[in-house]
Amino acid sequence: MLVVRPAESRDLLALERLAATATPRLTNLPAHRDRLEERILRSQRSLRAEIDFPGDEIYCFVLEDLDTGEVVGTASLRAEAGAREAYYTYRQETLIHASQQLNVRHEVQTLSLSHEVSDATLLCALSLDARYRETDADSLLRRARLMFIAQYPERFATELAVAFPGYLETRDERQVSPFWDSVGQHFFDRDFNEINQMAGVRSKSFIAEVMPPFPLYLPLLTPQARAAIGRENPRHEYAMQEMLAEGFSRSRHVDIFDAGPLLLAECERLHTFKQCGWHPVRIRPQESLPDAVPAMVANQRLGDFRCVLARYALTPTGQLMLTPQQAEVLGVEEGRAVLAVPMPLPTMDEGEL
């Protein structure tokens, strides 16, 4: 059985392993034991605190495979993307250069440094053991966070953001970012991997604040850099399709380092929020459960949050049937309400810009 739960101190080694194997490396999940330990403590503090408005809380979750007892994934929520420091993006804009004299109107694309997404809640720092990629475990880890937000809306913004790693090229057996090569490189004289590592230590917004504030004219970037704008890393294509199907849309914003896409959504528009519902638990032996689509089922416990992968097996009166094991993992007895949503998403089409 798979369960998503808040990270605990005993998960540190697993987190370290997941941080080290994330591809590409994530600035918001640095493979430094001290920073990861701090992350866990901060998450625990966030869960204990009384919160009425989103602030600088971080919630760090892990995915545990109970069959093996192994922690095989992690994902986090930043209650407010730019709570301590601003959360910077490049915003795609269009300038109009118009000349009535020549009767021409010419549109010029630019990228402007922006921190408008700072107020949104950020879904970030997801890393999953390669064996589980593109399985239901992947979806569970990614979307269990929405089940958490759905229960504690006062802790989060109404707008959610999720950033996907950008497109990289392999050159001389190294992963390089054509966008960074054409943009950041000019200002920092450090390659993508160096700056990415530095950002893990120093924070990305710190680096953003040293970048020049003028809009960048796209025609002056290399074709490779232009092509990378808003393009996700191929390894994250499936994940991105899933989030689009969930109801996120592409935005004007891209990552300042690698130009990876940033998706945005208002909570209330997401499939999970619209479809999830409270159901009283009915415990039934495994063999007597009817066949049903997979579902995410979560208990309503802040510090002991659990979200498992079960079946959307409802009785005619709307009770959710769980196995004794599932009920145990969720820590619920018969008659307690759980939040459940069917896993399948409507379609996996591309969102609009």
Add this chain to the structure above:
Amino acid sequence: MLVVRPAESRDLLALERLAATATPRLTNLPAHRDRLEERILRSQRSLRAEIDFPGDEIYCFVLEDLDTGEVVGTASLRAEAGAREAYYTYRQETLIHASQQLNVRHEVQTLSLSHEVSDATLLCALSLDARYRETDADSLLRRARLMFIAQYPERFATELAVAFPGYLETRDERQVSPFWDSVGQHFFDRDFNEINQMAGVRSKSFIAEVMPPFPLYLPLLTPQARAAIGRENPRHEYAMQEMLAEGFSRSRHVDIFDAGPLLLAECERLHTFKQCGWHPVRIRPQESLPDAVPAMVANQRLGDFRCVLARYALTPTGQLMLTPQQAEVLGVEEGRAVLAVPMPLPTMDEGEL
């Protein structure tokens, strides 16, 4: 009885009078006979054309008081605010000036020239005879346009915008814009009234394109100009409250001349869209109509669109009861469907930024 209907050539004189008495003067309703005549023709062409997507159509409506036979108001819709030329606004932004060396983070407000609202449908050019101000006639004229959009969604954008005239001061018996004095004046050396008049002839976007593209730092504007940003003209306070209650929200955008506020909404969030419904007509004599809240009632005829102020008098099966006179004005017989919505709005609270 009050009715809103498309403007016709015979309304030209009335339009001219309404344009001349609009306070403050509206750049999108210039008091020039030729331009008003052209506006009516363009509106008629728009109504006749087969349209699948919003484009450069303008729909010009008038409010007629059938008791006196007088045209006492006008209001327009631009299917796409920036269809021919971009629709410019100043967008309120915040720059972060941060110094890690000094450990300070300083926010600086700016205004940036933007044309992001160009794709929205614009509710504009509303002028109403002073005798009818802040009566149901005012609401009918303003909101009948929503009834039109609700019927022909393919002709309009999903986002609606409405701009309110900005705050002016009276100085030496003239109306002056403290915002223009502190901003546009430096670049154009012409006073607010001159430039407003010029914009009526030349188009406002043309003037915007001559303005410098750099963000303006708010601390460098006069206190009077800063205070005027996003502040509506007192004469339009009621109208603005109504639109906020309708479901519009204040946006980051303000007018480039007088910094008047621009409200935005997605159609589907507006009260009128959510509450309106189709009802078959039941014709009853005036005296046998039950008491009910006022309602806007519109027929489903593109070129012969009519929207009247009636009562939301429904039979138990949902028929809408109209007087023979109302049915005649709407051009409907018994059994035809009309679109109706109760007039009262939930609350008239301030929207959020």
Add this chain to the structure above:
Amino acid sequence: MRIRPIARHDIEGLKVLARETGVGFTSLPDNHEFLSAKIERTLAAFEGREPSDDRLYFFVLEDDRDGSIAGCCAIEACVGTDAPFYHYRLGSLAHSSVQLDLHRTLDTLTLCSDHTGDAEVCSLFLREGWRKDRNGALLSKVRWLFMAQFRAVFPDKVLAEMRGVFTPEGRSPFWECLGSHFFPMDFNEADRLTGMGQKSFIGELMPKFPIYTPFLSEPARAAIGQVHEHTRPAVAMLKKEGLRWEGYVDIFDGGPTVEAYIDDVRAVRDSQLASVEVIASDAPACERPAVMAATTGMADFRASWISHDVTRDDSGACHVRLHRDEAERLGVTGGDTLRVLAG
């Protein structure tokens, strides 16, 4: 050979020049209306009728054997007053962070009109058959003598715009990397429009935020402030006078604008007034003319090379001897004053 202000009857001669200048010499299009307007403007300036700052002093080099026009040159007294006058300015901006151990200074190009109000020397052209006998130097330097003589009608600074780098195929790497993305036209069309004085479109279409030069292509970067190989002698001549490149470049081809304070220009500083003594035409002369002389009136301004050196008497006053034909060429007689420049 002598220099004089252009006159109305020079229109045909000017058209011949215009046809010979060819592509890239945009200030002399082969267009009757345009050229005759130019002549009217210049007459107004020389006769002092032009009240505004919009004064053009346009000179021709006349072959006194047959009166044909061999070349031309001009001074705009005050650029940018009638139509906007744009440059890109090469500047730099520090990009630094103590915490990141970062300290770089990056070059930027920024659109500006800093030269508004300065004088400009321009429109120098010499026809093929006359490219000898120091005619080119005469056309170039006569403008300094004129400015020295009528110093009061000119501002503090003078500039000269130099043609930028082009490939042998006639393509401008600077334009291709920058301007072409912003102007919906080709280089020659853009250049032609500005030559016709229609410059307001530049401010409307050009990028207004600073361009960091590292974002430009290698050839475009290399072209910033560099001149076309044919222009090198002209730049060398101006630099010898003390004009310098201070970072301003043409917005289309990236060619340098050189500039100086007029009072610092060597020829302005070194020119002096000398009184004329006329001698017989067959008196012996220097082999190569080394002194340039110009008259001191504006409307009837004349200039040419003369064959004798300037001498200075004990009181410090200067004197110059002219052959009779030289005096006639300049329209002076004994006792008149000339402004002279040795070298």
Add this chain to the structure above:
Amino acid sequence: MRIRPIARHDIEGLKVLARETGVGFTSLPDNHEFLSAKIERTLAAFEGREPSDDRLYFFVLEDDRDGSIAGCCAIEACVGTDAPFYHYRLGSLAHSSVQLDLHRTLDTLTLCSDHTGDAEVCSLFLREGWRKDRNGALLSKVRWLFMAQFRAVFPDKVLAEMRGVFTPEGRSPFWECLGSHFFPMDFNEADRLTGMGQKSFIGELMPKFPIYTPFLSEPARAAIGQVHEHTRPAVAMLKKEGLRWEGYVDIFDGGPTVEAYIDDVRAVRDSQLASVEVIASDAPACERPAVMAATTGMADFRASWISHDVTRDDSGACHVRLHRDEAERLGVTGGDTLRVLAG
């Protein structure tokens, strides 16, 4: 009175100066570590040990009666290489539309680091009791003699930053209108930090988009490029040398930065080498010293006023006669060479 490079044992004398300079003279804070680091830097420069561009030549004016330090002055060989160096640059941008019959040129202030790599003359201070006998002129001009003598270690351009306008109450109208909105500190604190060489915060906090000057208050606009009344004599002295204001102003107080090509500076151009002849100290001398003399070695550089004029022999070589005490003051003997400047 003589000028010489600062030495380690001058630290106490320097502190006395630092205490006397007072507010607004930010390059000499009364801070032992800071001042002794400055001395070490300057020793490294004079002894040629400083490999980088970060060379400071710091001079003191020594009263040879008792060895006390009466004043100081300095040259930064190359600004902006160690820490960023910022100015606002006053430029202009045309704002024009043929259709609207609009043609204006608006002044803008733009943040830049254009002077990165230039030399700077700075830190001139003369103590109250010694403000006589042309000591001020000696401190100011000695730097030109030094640059003329060691021309190769300096770049093309030199600049000097001038204190801007302040009200009698010590408030800067330029700062109040502009900087105060962007810096969460008062003027003196901002000024102190830059004086300590901590300048990277400027780029981080200053507005980076162009500021149109019409948006500034009337007093702030009036302060652009204007100097504090106490600074006027210093500016006049630099302008006489040929330094000019080219539109660069201090980002805090709006005061002008004047600049010149080093080769164009009058004192650099006019200084010359002369051989020394030593005469008796009681020989008659000019009433007022009119010639400045400096030695030609770097580490043991000395300069002072001398009382006799420079003479030129038939071969064009220059000679200068020194009284014995003058020769001792400069550490030269007969036959040595001095760099001299008349005036």
